[in-house]
């Protein structure tokens with residue numbers, strides 16, 4: 001006797017994944033498992049779950065087996081619980097409400113690194129979008145392909161931003177920042193003294209994306225524990241498409257060649273550390289990144305993390321891509337009060353200063 005029907009739970013998960021527009025293979029995994037397990041006598045199902053032999057059946061993997069075991073124990077499967085967080089909400093309305101609640105953008109590039117426009121053009125576009133601030137986060141020195149800023153150039157940029165801020169409309173500010181490379185040992189690629197001066201520090205992995213799991217996990221944990229880090233940028237490094245939606249590009253072969261799998265790391269350990277150290281997990285809005293994937297956003301949410309819905313804009317028009325990130329956040333049930341760029345500039349900067357002081 002159990003309180004739940006594991007097959008119904010698997011079918012429900014498949015339905016909710018479909019509703020959230022998840023990849024077909026993921027939906028199918030739950031449906032096939034439901035079909036395979038639904039054909040077994042209840043006693044055999046229980047016996048296999050007890051002895052850990054569910055995964056010997058074709059179409060049943062670790063994730064589906066865990067759901068069945070939880071269900072048979074009378075618990076709502078964790079996977080199902082995460083999906084149910086958005087049950088009954090109007091997702092379009094939730095996404096728009098979140099977009100409206102955003103007051104700024106914490107990840108943007110200018111032509112000082114690999115962006116296409118001067119800082120002032122980015123700032124003026126942000127003003128027109130109704131933002132109260134934009135954090136300028138050009139790349140760090142080791143990212144040479146992106147013309148990462150040396151310490152000297154970053155110092156000059158800080159002086160330049162201070163001057164620009166004097167001329168910008170009242171009620172809008174460019175906040176200083178960096179997208180600093182997380183190096184192989186987890187340290188951050190910029191002078192300590194400069195990182196301490198910046199308003200907001202986004203840290204991202206751009207190299208060694210295929211590091212093996214334990215190494216990548218150590219690397220990310222070290223970065224998250226660094227008191228200067230405020231936001232963990234595009235944490236899996238995946239590329240789901242080589243070009244933004246609606247943009248014509250190379251043919252299929254080239255397209256595939258430029259997509260990139262997620263980096264392998266212990267997401268639960270990294271998100272637990274983010275929650276502990278108060279580091280926000282970025283929801284990167286770029287259509288070709290969509291990083292992290294929704295299943296990881298849900299896990300970060302359960303871990304208690306804060307988020308930042310950022311565009312990673314390299315041109316003024318891309319500053320309007322936040323709605324893509326908001327849609328993904330809404331699909332995962334991320335509430336506005338967990339998103340740091342719904343805060344005003346003073347609160348955001350105060351929060352970031354709090355990290356450096358810990």
Ligand SMILES: [Zn+2]
Nearest residue numbers: 179204233234
């Ligand atoms: Zn990046």
Ligand SMILES: [Zn+2]
Nearest residue numbers: 107109179312
């Ligand atoms: Zn970036």
